[in-house]
Amino acid sequence: MQSSGLSLLSAEGEFVVRPAHATDDPGTLPPQDTVFVTLKARAQPAAARAIASLLAPGGVAVFANNGIPWWWNHRGDGDAAPVGKLPLLDPEGALWSHVGPRRAIGCVVYSANEVVRPGVVRHAANNQWLLGEPDGRLSPRLQEIVAVLRAAQVRAEAVTDLRARIWAKLLRNAPLNSLCALTRLPVDQLALEPGLQGLLEQVIDEIAAIAAADGVDLSDRATAAKAAPRLGAAVDGSAAPSIRPSMLQDALQGRAMEVEAILGQVQQFARERGVATPVLDLLVPLVRGLDRAARR
Known part of the structure; x- marks a missing residue:
């Protein structure tokens, strides 16, 4: 620079x-x-x-x-x-x-x-x-x-209502970042594998449930967010199709990832509020392990 x-x-x-x-x-x-x-x-x-x-x-x-x-x-x-x-x-x-x-x-x-x-x-x-x-x-x-x-x-x-906006972005940020990093696939490619699409939708539902326990209703946004891979994760649906989320970029470059801000703290909120998050509970240790391996 x-x-x-x-x-x-x-x-x-x-x-x-x-x-x-x-x-x-x-x-x-x-x-x-x-x-x-x-x-x-x-x-x-x-x-x-x-x-x-x-x-x-x-x-x-x-x-x-x-x-x-x-x-x-x-x-x-x-x-x-x-x-x-x-x-x-x-x-x-x-x-x-x-x-x-x-x-x-x-x-x-x-x-x-x-x-x-x-x-x-x-x-x-x-x-x-x-x-x-x-x-x-x-x-x-x-x-x-x-x-x-x-x-x-x-x-x-x-x-x-910044906290509500943060929860709304997490509907996409949490599943897309974690699944793209784990699979090395860009956003649009997730939709080609039905199993990945199903996991993404489950994480979206879990994030929405945690947000609801925090007093934020994201039910309508959660429905819209499930189409994110097909839209390239764009807010307006017009993005270039092969977007690589930040966690995927970091994993490929061997850099530390934002695991705790995007996943770990969200899981902690769920536990504090008594919200069941079986898919998130699986993803958090997997992405933490990936982060450790990438940095090593």
């Missing part, structure tokens, strides 16, 4: 931008009003101090990642106690302690991309960013960040 900028390859053409600064040392940057954290969930705790050091007084960190976020249990100023930590996502409480949930904004991203090589990203489909406060407020800072994104031609929206 320092030498060649950052390139985006898409159906609309190739775009190259040259960031004002590109560094692998956050300590070289001045305090920021807004920090976008696009690290995958597994890498976030180790970067907690660096993220916190980048934040100016009153600054905010936008966490754009898949699955359940580390700040999930923070629903207001009276809830920022240690009991809110999620050990599977923030094992030592580093994010909770150094960044703090009051300085976090959540973000659900619908955008299929793949890193072709360092500094070059191929965009396959979608451009939808849903941002929300952990406590559900439509705060001034949230609206300001959304305005900045829209000015940059990012289709951003401020939402007051």
